[in-house]
Amino acid sequence: MFWGELKPRDGNDEELARHPAVLSLSKGELYLAACSHILREDYGFVEGTNSDMPRDKQGNPIPKYTYPAIEYLTQFDYRQKRVFEFGSGGSTLFWQARAKAVTSIENNQAWYQKVMADKADNVTLLFAEGARYPQMITQLAEPFDVIVIDGAGHRYDCAQAALPFLADGGMIILDNADWHPNTAALLKQSGLLQVDMTGFKPTEHHTSTTSLFLKRDFDFPTREARQPSFGMGAKQLHSEAWDKPQT
Structure with missing residues (x-):
């Protein structure tokens, strides 16, 4: 050929x-x-990697989750959803463009200042270090529809602190779950449904796993009528003859 x-x-x-x-x-x-x-x-991998900032084909910021996780997450409508992040960055810019409100906790002072300069009005960015970092979520009154655990350190403690603050029908996102099996086990044993999204990531040269932990009544609205939507580089067709009852 x-x-x-x-x-x-x-x-x-x-x-x-x-x-x-x-x-x-x-x-x-x-x-x-x-x-x-x-x-x-289609994924914008080369330009994003060269700029050292995860971005999609159009140059929009994306999280450093695995591509399968990003594609799954972008199917949903978050306009009425509240997001909490342990760890800020490109993911904060991703969520602020989609969610009703975003609260992010950062424990790196230099990175905190960088994200602070780029955040939108619907983002509350807080700074905390050491043992205070995973406990910051306990100081907030309302539950969150999406909780992201992707910060520098304390992931088990963050997961433990987050569980009481996950809203009905919500989900927790644990990035690098393959590196944190104890944390993943804690979330699964709490009764959440674990879905592992393994694949390549923006700006990285190896595969990894971003795991989603869903409440059993999870049912976020989708942006399009059909689910799943077509992925990057997909053949956009409908195998209609095989996708209906036989007469």
């Missing part, structure tokens, strides 16, 4: 094989190149 912009005349593959602008590849290598092209162009 060949990779290039030229087509052979009269099925003359020999002409393509000799052309300097065309590569001869096995089917597996050709498909791998196509997959890399989707990661580069």
Whole structure:
């Protein structure tokens, strides 16, 4: 198989094989190149990595969750939802564009100042260090629909403190869950449904796992009528004949 912009005349593959602008590849290598092209162009991976800031194809900030988790999360309508984050950054900018209100706790002073300069009016950004950091959520009166555990340290303590403040029908997002199995076990054993989203991440060269822990009555409204929506690089078709009762 060949990779290039030229087509052979009269099925003359020999002409393509000799052309300097065309590569001869096995089917597996050709498909791998196509997959890399989707990661580069549709996901915006290269530009985001070069800028050291997770961004999508349009340059919008995205969280450093795994791509499968990001695609799943972007299906939902958060306009009436309240989000709490342990750890701020690109995820804060992502959530502020979607949610009714966002509260983020940061324990890195330099990063706190950076995010403070970019945050929107619907974001409350707080600073706390050490043992105060995971307990900050206990000082807030209302429950949250989405709680994100993605900060620098104390993830088990953050999860433990967060559980009483998760709203009915809500979810907890634990990033790097594969690195924090005890924290994941704590959340699952609390009765939440665990869904592991493993895959590549923006700006990173290895796979990881972002886990979602859903209340059993989870039912966020979706942005589109259909779910799932088409993913990045998907074939946008409807296999209609197989997607209805047989008559």
